[in-house]
Amino acid sequence: MARVIVLGSLEERSELERLLRERHPEVVVDTVGKPWELRESVRAMAYDAAVVAKGPIAEHQDRLGAVVALRQDAFTGRILYAGTFLNEKQDAAAAGADVVFDPTVHAAEEVVVRALHRPVLLADHPYLRHLFVGEWATLGELAGDLPAAPPDVLLAATSLHPDAAFYTALARYSQAHPRLRCVVVEDGGSDDALVAALASGVQPYVVMADEGLQTVAAHGRRFLRESWLRHVMAPA
Numbered sequence: 001m002a003r004v005i006v007l008g009s010l011e012e013r014s015e016l017e018r019l020l021r022e023r024h025p026e027v028v029v030d031t032v033g034k035p036w037e038l039r040e041s042v043r044a045m046a047y048d049a050a051v052v053a054k055g056p057i058a059e060h061q062d063r064l065g066a067v068v069a070l071r072q073d074a075f076t077g078r079i080l081y082a083g084t085f086l087n088e089k090q091d092a093a094a095a096g097a098d099v100v101f102d103p104t105v106h107a108a109e110e111v112v113v114r115a116l117h118r119p120v121l122l123a124d125h126p127y128l129r130h131l132f133v134g135e136w137a138t139l140g141e142l143a144g145d146l147p148a149a150p151p152d153v154l155l156a157a158t159s160l161h162p163d164a165a166f167y168t169a170l171a172r173y174s175q176a177h178p179r180l181r182c183v184v185v186e187d188g189g190s191d192d193a194l195v196a197a198l199a200s201g202v203q204p205y206v207v208m209a210d211e212g213l214q215t216v217a218a219h220g221r222r223f224l225r226e227s228w229l230r231h232v233m234a235p236a
Helices: 010-023 035-044 057-072 086-095 108-115 126-130 165-176 191-199 208-232
Strands: 003-007 028-032 049-052 078-082 099-101 120-123 138-141 153-157 181-186 205-207
Touching: 003 010, 003 035, 010 028, 010 108, 028 035, 035 049, 035 057, 049 057, 049 108, 057 078, 057 086, 078 086, 078 108, 086 099, 099 108, 099 208, 108 208, 120 126, 153 208, 165 181, 165 191, 181 191, 181 208, 205 208
Parallel strands: 003 028, 003 049, 049 078, 078 099, 120 138, 120 153, 153 181, 181 205
Antiparallel strands: none
């Protein structure tokens, strides 16, 4: 069961709590009224998301301080910041909010629930999956045939796919699912497999000997974030 904490005025947080409990009873909601209470609560309890509700512009700096404090404490959940003015949005993003939304455009309760979504990343080699342990994602193994339901991100190591036909199938699969992001990792394998992998046109194509694990990790994290943001901010 997901757990969310909301920082805001009594009116703002009570309304968001009511809407979440009515429409999404599977989400546990706690609320606080002061930034320091948010920090103390998150230190004491594991939350999947922290929501900084819309407040008076005069309290903007205090609300930003709450975001900064959570980042300083290495909060592992998602930080959602409600703001209407451009400077609010820019400041909140710079402070470390994962997503900044306008509550007059996007219903706060729906943004919160969508933010709990974890993109799916499949990787065939254990070392590739290990790169993303602790990321905001659901990790799975790519084994055998390509799955009927595409993940959000797929990583394939050439060392595990000696059959050139795999790369032809991967290219077709990628074209059939335009939102899928694939990373081919060249980490050894037969000459035929490497030629087929390059010829497939599936990008990005990372040569481990030249670019290293950090390049793979950077691609994967970027693709996971893009997929998550697309899901959170999708039109109702």
